[in-house]
Amino acid sequence: MIIDKLTIRDGMSTKTFVFSNGFNLITSNGANQVGKTTLIRALLFAMGENVPGTQSFDFQSAKKEFYLDLHSDSSQVKLLRTANTLRLRDGDSRDVVSYVLPLELYEAKSKIWGISNRLVSDNLLGACYIDQDKGWTLLNRGKAIANISFNIEDFVSGLAGLDLANERAEIKKIEQETKRYKFALGAAGYQRDVLENETQPIPSEDSNRDFSRQQQLLMHASYLKKRINAMKAVQKDNKRFAEYIEHLKLRIKDGSREIPVNRENLVGFEDQEKYLEAQVSVLKSNLKETERQIDAIQIALNNDGRLFSPGSDLDVIDRRIAGLKIDSGTLEKGEKELAKQKKAVKKSIASQVTICEPYRFIADTIRDFTERLGIYEAYSKDTHGPLTNNLKNKSGSYYQGLVFAFRLAYAKAIEKYCYLRLPLIIDSPRSGELNRENFAKYMHLLKNQFEGWQIIVASIEPDEIPADHTIEINRSLMEDAEINMNLSTLW
Amino acid sequence: MGIPSNTNASSSAFGWQFQTHAALVLMLRDIKDIDSIRVEGATDDIEIYYTDKHVDYAQAKARTTNEPGKGSPQRFKDALHTLAKDAQQKNCLNAIYVTNDVFPLGKSHNDIKFDYDSFLTFSELSPDQQKYITAKLHELLNGESDADSLIATLENHLAIYVMWFYGKDASTRTKATIRAIENFLAAIDPQSVSKYSAKLYSLWTDVLTSNAATLKTDVAVSKSELIWPLIVLLTEVNPNDKFFDTYDDEVVQDVIERYGQIIGETTERYDIISQVLSDFDQYKHDHHGVSKQLREDFTAKNIDQYRSLIGADELDTDEANCITALVVKKIIANRGVIAEIKEKVNLDN
Secondary structure (H helix, E strand, O other), X not given: OEEEEEEEEEOOEEEEEEOOOOEEEEEOOOOOOOOHHHHHHHHHHHOOOOOOOEOOEOOOOOOXXXXXXXXXXXXXXXXXXXXXXXXXXXXXXXXEEEEEOOOOHHHHHHHXXXXXXXXXXXXXXXXHEEOOOOHHHOOOEEEEEOOEEEEHHHHHHHHHOOOOHHHHHHHHHHHHHHHHHHHHHHHHHHHHHHHXXXXXXXXXXXXXXXXXXXXXXXXXXXXXXXXXXXXXXXXXXXXXXXXXXXXXXXXXXXXXEEEEOOOOOOOOHHHHHHHHHHHHHHHHHHHHHHHHHXXXXXXXXXXXXXXXXXXXXXXXXXXXXXXXXXXXXXXXXXXXXXXXXXXXXXXXXXXXXXXXXXXXXXXXXXXXXXHHXXXXXXXXXXXXXXXXXXXXXXOHHHHHHHHHHHHHHHHHHHHHHHOOOOOEEEXXXXXXXXXXXXXXXXXXXXXXXXXXXXXXXEEOOOOOOOOOEEEEOOOOOOOOOEEOOOHHHOO | OOOOOOOOOOOOHHHHHHHHHHHHHHHHHOXXXXXXXXXXXXXXXXXXXXXXXXXXXXXXXXXXXXXOOOOHHHHHHHHHHHHHHHHOOOOEEEEEEEEOOOXXXXXXXXXXXXXXXXXXXXXXXXXXXXXXXXXXXHHHOOOOOOHHHHHHHHHHHEEEEEOOOOOXXXXXXXXXXXHHHHHHHHHHOHHHHHHXXXXXXXXXXXXXXXXXXXXXXXXXXXXXXXXXXXXXXHOOOOOOOHHHHHOOHHHHHHHHHXXXXXXXXXXXXXXXXXXXXXXXXXXXXXXXXXXXXHHHHHHHHHHHHHHHHOOOOXXXXXXXXXXXXXXXXXXXXXXXXXXXXXXXXXXXX
């Protein structure tokens, strides 16, 4: 899939960026913060991804529109992204399909990329985009950008069509349970602090009892308020009913006399109105008494030698936590047991993932790319290969090289198993500890291993980037924008 | 000396409370014939309006010390100023001196002894007491051209009422008021005395206290405003209701907890009430039997129809039937309670 052009409309201003089928460079000739990253993210945003804008350019603004033209060998697609909506048109067809984002992002991506596997679709960005902030730290699990994640196990099982739903559900359950244990252990630690802190004496038994009573009264007061409102609603309903009857202008006959039907002669209506008024006044009286009791308890609590207010969340938490019976030992044991379970499930996933073909392809590709980048020897020491968890020993330019190799291998895997060449979008490859020599290896790898791919690289300096098309941004993204009132030319 | 034109002096908290309680007790003495009541009225501390358009005016003066009789002649003399003016009102029925002192005229004029809850008119007092009051009035109205006429008028209307109201402890201080409410409730429904006297006390003293604080002196509390809250209390849904006898205790408890609010709202919607009562009246017309049995039969025969009407179709059958039966029986019973109370306190006249 090739990006042909992106047109950004901001109010009446429009600016179009045209891309070539090959190696594109977005550069600012040494100037910082002029809009390279914004343009890169705008491309992704226009594809429907939920990426953030930059400080000076808010994508979600109502007056901004992003028009993106894409093509493949067999199709042409036009996209129009505005805030939370993506509209898609096939070729020259006038039929437009609209998607509400992020709710229908999966459906939109299926249509744009032709990828129907949800796991692949959800991990697509990790395989085609290296962000300048998060991208160069994402190896095989983590954030590609903002809240968009990548997970190698999911990605590979998606490519292989493996069904790991049970394992994933199990992990999710364990993680939720672990969260609860962690919270409880946190509370146990905090309880120790509260109990040990001499400047904050623990409230007496009486205070705890009063506090519980006060909580009950507060709930009762809330119930009474609801009842009062409900009664008022019934009063209104009854009033509307009487108005309806009067509106009908019914008349009844009593001998020769005709009597109009109204609320005064509806049997029992007046009684019912008085009953409801009294009901409200009884409830209000109950509420007043309840609030009086709440205040009285408050005074007692305030006299307990501690500035206590039911409105103070911290005090409420302290009181509750101080009164809890927490067995830290059991909790720690439970947490460890869950960690063990999680490890076992992960092992089961890994054993299924590593025997499937896409995994072997990715592993081979990474090996090839690391060899080309001159870092294979270091990489081969890690026996977990693409599923590595050990990031501690991987640092500096070596780590950046690994990221580059891993991510490009993912793109290759999509080409092989989904028959799709994604545009490769790379932001600021020169950042970090990359020296000139290593950078040249990166570019060489891209040029030789991704021939025929569309590559879009943003870099502050244009030197040593083998681009065949350059987009220059010198002052700002929308520099030299046109005033265009005729939207039909864009869509 | 003339009659002071403005007696709306601010009272002490104790005196203020006494005034409210006295108003409540005086009202309950004649509840059937009363239309409305005003505390801190335009003419006097307490004004009780009757349905026949007559009015009781009352001056409330309280002793605050533990020495009955001390200061009481002066308090009585002060009250006479206003009471004399009250008696001149064309609609005056009684001009009442109400106090918490068993020696309302002082210790030296105690030949007819005043107990708590004693209400005596001028003509019922001893000759010595009458002589004392007449002398005080002459002293008070000295120089007025129509003094004799003013005195005769007041003597025709004057009454003295002594009620208990003393002590720091609230339940001690207010026991006469509570007793008056209990006596009233006993006449309405003996079973409700222990259940509702405290609540009614709280409701009524609140209403009268806020009436006393209203600056517009023509705003009175109607008997209706005081009696309808009692009807609400008497018709509250509670698990001991005999309606629930035929249902399992757990179902009843569950229904009350979960659907109490819906039951309350349904039994108060006029369109539903009207339909149920109209159907029931027709049923009574077409069938014979004792009313309890008629109500049971009517409810059982119409349970499906009313279950839909109150929107309980989706619930578990036992619960839905329990709720529906409760709503229907409650609507019918409420009408009975309303009619009974209205008759007992003469509410619509």
